[in-house]
Amino acid sequence: MPAECRCGRSSFYFRRQSGEALCKRCFTKSIERAAFKTIKKEGLFTPNDRIMIALSGGKDSIALAHILSKIEKRYGAELFAVTIDEGVRGYREEGIRIAKEVATRLELEHYTFTFKETYGYTLEEICEIAKSKGVQLLGCSFCGILRRRLLNDLALKLGATKVATGHNLDDESQTFLINLFRGDVDRIGRAGARPLVTREGFIPRVKPLRYIPEKEIAVYVYAKGYDLYQRECPYVRASLRDEIRDLLNRLEADHPGTKHSIVNVSDSLSELLEEKIISSKVERCFLCGSPSSRKICRTCEVFSLLGIRRSSDRMN
Ligand code: SF4
């Protein structure tokens, strides 16, 4: 790697795909520029937005909170952060501690909500029930469905106009392949840095870091002096996403640019599927009355699959 950045400072990061050596300053600026470009090009925010940041305490959400604090506060948007405690002992506590520290450093209003308070069960308890009943779904599937629902309910309750998440290029390329392998055309169509249509009852979820590789986000967070979350969720290793992550990392190492190409294809397919997505109807869940594209929403589906009742929904 060249010893110097173009600006003359000593190099800090080598970007293999473009062959650039970057000093710390040019590297962090390049990450912020990439996020800003997505925000601008996709029109993710307006100055009147009240943006809820999904702050898990992991590197992606830290980078997101830091970058939005730099960019969006300047334009007058209101920012606050929410951390969800799914209830995974020995793993989640560290993330919550880091999330609190980040919110304090960035002077963000911060809330923590738990699965236990909301649904009556921790993720661990839900996984135990699933195991005892022979339900084949994995921890990440329960977690994803219940977290998405809770984030939307919280956004409605706390008056957010947008929910910003820290999904990065790696997450988004993995998600595309998962949807492809599952034959889920609707989800392929709905992928993107922002939703194609605003639907009643759903607060738009936006992803300013969609085109930034995971590795560069980790380096950015380190360069900004944040604590990095060391623990790994015990459920991650059993997931399909984990297998696809390994596959994509191998492909990227041999064929640099693979992840970018996949996300670009995903964007092109979303455009082609736009009409299908726009014309799909939003219904009300037959059981809980929440907006859903299905007769029974995924959250109710999970609970009926497990044969348990969730505690009364505290958001209502
Ligand atoms: S790894 Fe899976 S189970 Fe663990 S927090 Fe992430 S989505 Fe939830």
Ligand SMILES: [Zn+2]
């Ligand atoms: Zn430089």
Ligand SMILES: [Zn+2]
């Ligand atoms: Zn429901």
